[in-house]
Amino acid sequence: MSTIDLLRAHAPAAPEELHRRVSLLRPAPRRGPRLRPVLVLAAAAAIAVLAAVVHGFSTSAPTAQPQTKQTLTPENGAAASGSVHSFAPAKAPDTARAAVAVPAPAPGRLQHTDASIRVRVDDVGNATTRATRIATELGGYAQSVRYRTPQNRAAVSYIELRIPAQNVKRALAQLGGLGTLVSQQLSIEDLTSTLERQSAQIAQLRRRIAALQAALRDPSLPDAQRVLLQIKLAESKRALAQRLHGRKATLSAGATSRVSLVLENRKHAAAAPHHRGRVGRMLHSAVGFLAIEGTVLLFALIVASPFAIALTLLWLWRRRAVDRLLME
Amino acid sequence: MNAASTSLRLPRAGAQPSFDAVVAEQLDAVYRYLVYLTGDRSAAEDLAAETFEKAFRSWRRFDPRRSAPRTWLCSIARGVAVDWFRAETRRRRREDAYAREQPTELFGDGLPGPVEAALRALAPGEREVIALRVLLDLDGPSAARVLGISQTACSTRLSRALKRLEEMTNDVDD
Numbered sequence: 001m002s003t004i005d006l007l008r009a010h011a012p013a014a015p016e017e018l019h020r021r022v023s024l025l026r027p028a029p030r031r032g033p034r035l036r037p038v039l040v041l042a043a044a045a046a047i048a049v050l051a052a053v054v055h056g057f058s059t060s061a062p063t064a065q066p067q068t069k070q071t072l073t074p075e076n077g078a079a080a081s082g083s084v085h086s087f088a089p090a091k092a093p094d095t096a097r098a099a100v101a102v103p104a105p106a107p108g109r110l111q112h113t114d115a116s117i118r119v120r121v122d123d124v125g126n127a128t129t130r131a132t133r134i135a136t137e138l139g140g141y142a143q144s145v146r147y148r149t150p151q152n153r154a155a156v157s158y159i160e161l162r163i164p165a166q167n168v169k170r171a172l173a174q175l176g177g178l179g180t181l182v183s184q185q186l187s188i189e190d191l192t193s194t195l196e197r198q199s200a201q202i203a204q205l206r207r208r209i210a211a212l213q214a215a216l217r218d219p220s221l222p223d224a225q226r227v228l229l230q231i232k233l234a235e236s237k238r239a240l241a242q243r244l245h246g247r248k249a250t251l252s253a254g255a256t257s258r259v260s261l262v263l264e265n266r267k268h269a270a271a272a273p274h275h276r277g278r279v280g281r282m283l284h285s286a287v288g289f290l291a292i293e294g295t296v297l298l299f300a301l302i303v304a305s306p307f308a309i310a311l312t313l314l315w316l317w318r319r320r321a322v323d324r325l326l327m328e
Numbered sequence: 329m330n331a332a333s334t335s336l337r338l339p340r341a342g343a344q345p346s347f348d349a350v351v352a353e354q355l356d357a358v359y360r361y362l363v364y365l366t367g368d369r370s371a372a373e374d375l376a377a378e379t380f381e382k383a384f385r386s387w388r389r390f391d392p393r394r395s396a397p398r399t400w401l402c403s404i405a406r407g408v409a410v411d412w413f414r415a416e417t418r419r420r421r422r423e424d425a426y427a428r429e430q431p432t433e434l435f436g437d438g439l440p441g442p443v444e445a446a447l448r449a450l451a452p453g454e455r456e457v458i459a460l461r462v463l464l465d466l467d468g469p470s471a472a473r474v475l476g477i478s479q480t481a482c483s484t485r486l487s488r489a490l491k492r493l494e495e496m497t498n499d500v501d502d
Contacts, residue, residue, distance in 0.1 A: 003443060003490070003493060003494055003497055004462050004490070006436075006439065006440060006443055007435075007436065007439070007443070007458070007462055007463060008462065008463065010435075010436030010437055010438050010439040011356075011360050011436055011463050012359065012360055012363050012369070012435065012436055012437055013356050013359070013437070014355050014356045014358075014359035014373075014376065015373060017373070018355065018359060018373050018376055018377060019355060021377045022351050022355055022376070022377060022380045023348075023351065025347070025351070025380055025381060025384040319476055322410050322476075323453065325410065325413050325414065325417065325452075326365075326410075326413065326451065326452045326453035326456060327451045327452075327453040327454070328451060328452075
């Protein structure tokens with residue numbers, strides 16, 4: 001009989017005591033195949049896709065009509081001191097011509113209007129000429145004009161206009177009428193309180209200067225004190241000059257409005273991506289969101305990889321240790 | 329229980345055995361494996377009980393499509409035994425001298441003395457592979473899976489262990 005046969009023939013049997021101990025064990029009922037990891041992965045993937053679709057759906061809502069928030073205009077009393085009222089940028093539908101919405105000026109208040117509008121036209125060169133002419137006719141001027149016709153691309157013109165405050169509404173209406181209004185942004189800054197503060201400071205400085213000059217006319221004034229008063233007088237005159245300059249700038253800002261106009265060719269606009277339909281926008285947004293999720297996942301993997309390597313090395317080391325332990 | 333007859337009653341992979349059936353069929357096999365691995369019947373008994381307790385707790389996670397019950401139980405038994413070896417090593421270091429009375433028949437009931445002595449002289453890892461492949465009749469892939477090594481390494485280890493066993497048995501006979 002060979003050694004192997006001997007080993008098999010005389011293999012030890014488990015004692016009865018062990019049989020008795022083990023037979024007392026009763027397992028819990030089985031729940032079927034192991035699907036938990038698969039379910040977790042499937043749920044995570046479904047949540048990721050669902051989040052992307054929801055994001056795409058929410059961001060692909062139809063764009064709003066041009067609108068201005070009239071509730072924020074100073075005339076309604078929402079704010080009365082030097083605040084800036086920004087009107088949400090709005091995009092006009094491609095097919096319809098939308099008028100530039102400008103809130104009515106607040107009577108008796110100094111306000112600076114800053115407007116940005118983008119208009120799609122057939123002929124950018126001609127529209128640029130007409131825009132500068134509109135500004136001139138309304139008492140304003142074109143501060144800068146940048147007109148370019150890139151190779152293989154449609155022309156575009158960037159124009160900075162200064163328009164008298166009382167004519168800004170007409171100017172915006174006429175400029176918007178050059179073509180199809182694409183987008184507009186309008187902000188109104190109330191300068192009345194700034195002007196009032198500057199005027200008060202100027203009046204105070206003038207009173208102070210008058211008092212200093214009266215004091216200096218006194219012949220009994222000691223020399224040391226005279227020098228001191230002369231220094232204070234010079235400082236007050238300098239401060240007055242600064243305040244006067246500041247008030248002039250405030251008045252100038254209130255008197256003229258700044259209009260940033262972008263004229264673009266219809267061909268140029270046609271290449272823009274916002275021509276996608278709702279479903280297209282939703283898909284585009286969802287894919288973008290999925291890309292962000294993928295980036296986050298990749299980042300997490302990069303962060304986790306050193307730990308995974310360390311765990312793998314630890315596992316290998318333990319396996320070798322076990323081999324050494326058993327082969328001694 | 330004869331090992332050959334045990335192997336005939338092994339549930340095929342993919343079937344859904346009951347825990348009681350697995351206990352009835354595999355207890356002897358697990359015990360033999362642990363006796364060979366530890367070289368200590370008393371420890372093997374405790375470790376076998378612990379193995380089945382662990383198997384009992386993780387019975388829900390056992391997937392018969394991935395491995396046969398015997399392979400799965402031997403993997404658990406190996407983990408339990410490795411922990412025991414570690415504890416034993418620490419204990420031996422502490423006590424400095426390891427002199428423990430062992431029964432005369434350790435690896436088999438009625439096994440000839442030279443074979444018994446040769447088995448005692450083998451390393452636990454060598455006895456382990458003999459137990460898996462010879463006593464428990466595990467095939468190459470299953471044994472390699474239990475040991476956590478490749479099939480080639482498993483075959484090499486078995487070949488060397490059997491060769492050493494033969495040599496030492498012959499030496500004792502001479």
